[in-house]
Amino acid sequence: MILDLASVMVVTALVVNVSGVLFILETLLRRDEGAGRIWSVAFLAAMLTTLAYTVWAQTDGAWWSVAVGNAAFVAGTGCMWLGCRRFNGRRMSWSSALVAAAVVAAGVAVAVEGDAGGDWAGALWMFVPLLVFAGAGAVECLRGAMRDSRTAWVLGAVLGFQSLYYVSRTTAFVTSGPDSALFETAFGTITTSYLTVTLTIVAVVVTSVLRASRAPMRGYVRRTDDAGEDGVLTGEAFARALDSLCRRAARRAETVAVTAVRVDDLDQISTAFGSEVAGNVAETWRAGVRRHAPTNALVAEDGPTGVAVALVVSSPQEARRQAGVIYRGLFDDLGRVGGGVIPVVGVGVGLSETVGYDPAALLRVAREAASRAAANVDTSVLVGDPE
Numbered sequence: 557m558i559l560d561l562a563s564v565m566v567v568t569a570l571v572v573n574v575s576g577v578l579f580i581l582e583t584l585l586r587r588d589e590g591a592g593r594i595w596s597v598a599f600l601a602a603m604l605t606t607l608a609y610t611v612w613a614q615t616d617g618a619w620w621s622v623a624v625g626n627a628a629f630v631a632g633t634g635c636m637w638l639g640c641r642r643f644n645g646r647r648m649s650w651s652s653a654l655v656a657a658a659v660v661a662a663g664v665a666v667a668v669e670g671d672a673g674g675d676w677a678g679a680l681w682m683f684v685p686l687l688v689f690a691g692a693g694a695v696e697c698l699r700g701a702m703r704d705s706r707t708a709w710v711l712g713a714v715l716g717f718q719s720l721y722y723v724s725r726t727t728a729f730v731t732s733g734p735d736s737a738l739f740e741t742a743f744g745t746i747t748t749s750y751l752t753v754t755l756t757i758v759a760v761v762v763t764s765v766l767r768a769s770r771a772p773m774r775g776y777v778r779r780t781d782d783a784g785e786d787g788v789l790t791g792e793a794f795a796r797a798l799d800s801l802c803r804r805a806a807r808r809a810e811t812v813a814v815t816a817v818r819v820d821d822l823d824q825i826s827t828a829f830g831s832e833v834a835g836n837v838a839e840t841w842r843a844g845v846r847r848h849a850p851t852n853a854l855v856a857e858d859g860p861t862g863v864a865v866a867l868v869v870s871s872p873q874e875a876r877r878q879a880g881v882i883y884r885g886l887f888d889d890l891g892r893v894g895g896g897v898i899p900v901v902g903v904g905v906g907l908s909e910t911v912g913y914d915p916a917a918l919l920r921v922a923r924e925a926a927s928r929a930a931a932n933v934d935t936s937v938l939v940g941d942p943e
Contacts, residue, residue, distance in 0.1 A: 569606035575760040591643035592767035598635035604628040626682040627663035637693035644700030645920035658685040683726040691719035794856030802913040812908040813875035815865040816922035848885035902930025
């Protein structure tokens with residue numbers, strides 16, 4: 557059966573919108589640390605893209621819908637890349653500005669040509685950002701914390717395939733033209749729509765799994781405005797305190813150690829043993845880190861599945877010893893939780909001696925080391941190195 561363009565666009569819009577709505581609804585049910593929210597924006601942009609192109613397919617002369625669709629398409633792929641960067645704890649300023657600029661350029665390129673531009677107005681201003689952002693997202697899936705997740709490799713494969721497809725599509729567009737038999741057969745709108753449906757289904761499943769590893773269901777851990785009675789700071793308060801600590805330590809050439817303690821299987825525990833057991837594990841883990849950390853340490857939430865500890869130490873050996881004390885004490889505490897459930901705990905350390913006094917870099921290196929420690933049954937504590 558061969559479908560016409562309008563039917564294909566409707567089917568594509570249906571699949572993308574249903575997938576996007578499901579992902580966004582799941583986002584509302586979870587406490588996210590950033591990556592999931594950005595991926596939600598990507599799916600919103602994808603939904604807008606399909607709606608705009610559906611209008612274009614059914615309305616003559618609707619050049620404005622092409623402008624909206626092209627800009628939204630670039631925004632969707634760009635936000636997939638940005639979500640991967642946030643997942644890995646990387647800086648977002650320049651990359652966000654780059655995506656915003658590309659989105660504006662894709663829309664303006666169509667608006668400049670207007671009705672005279674035809675169906676393929678501003679196409680290259682869309683194709684090139686798509687292949688660049690998809691390729692960058694694929695590379696990001698093989699770096700940092702995502703490198704340790706085989707699920708992230710699947711997302712990397714999806715983005716890598718999209719990038720290669722648009723490399724080929726751009727080449728065919730430039731060399732043969734959009735009206736050629738080669739372009740219409742291999743890279744036309746209908747072929748691209750089939751590809752979009754397939755990649756969207758895979759992407760929504762993979763990003764949901766990745767997000768679940770970072771964002772357990774609401775209610776596991778009660779959040780506070782600044783710091784609770786247990787002395788655990790919020791992420792915002794910790795960022796301010798760590799920045800001040802790093803600046804003071806840098807002036808005195810003292811060593812700052814940031815220790816990340818991660819429990820990444822709370823969602824699986826909730827599914828297997830119930831939310832009450834998962835809640836008990838989360839509370840014990842949170843309180844245990846505070847109990848076994850040094851008295852003068854800063855202890856804070858690091859997303860829904862992490863707790864961070866920061867303090868000045870006399871040597872790297874002292875930092876590793878303190879992290880080992882936290883790990884052993886936490887393991888004993890979790891062993892006493894009802895139900896006999898012991899989660900997978902990863903402890904990683906970032907040191908200013910190797911990373912420098914950048915608070916974000918220290919926290920990122922500690923997180924990555926904690927993720928590797930959780931995946932390695934033979935290692936309880938890992939000291940991270942900068943890339």
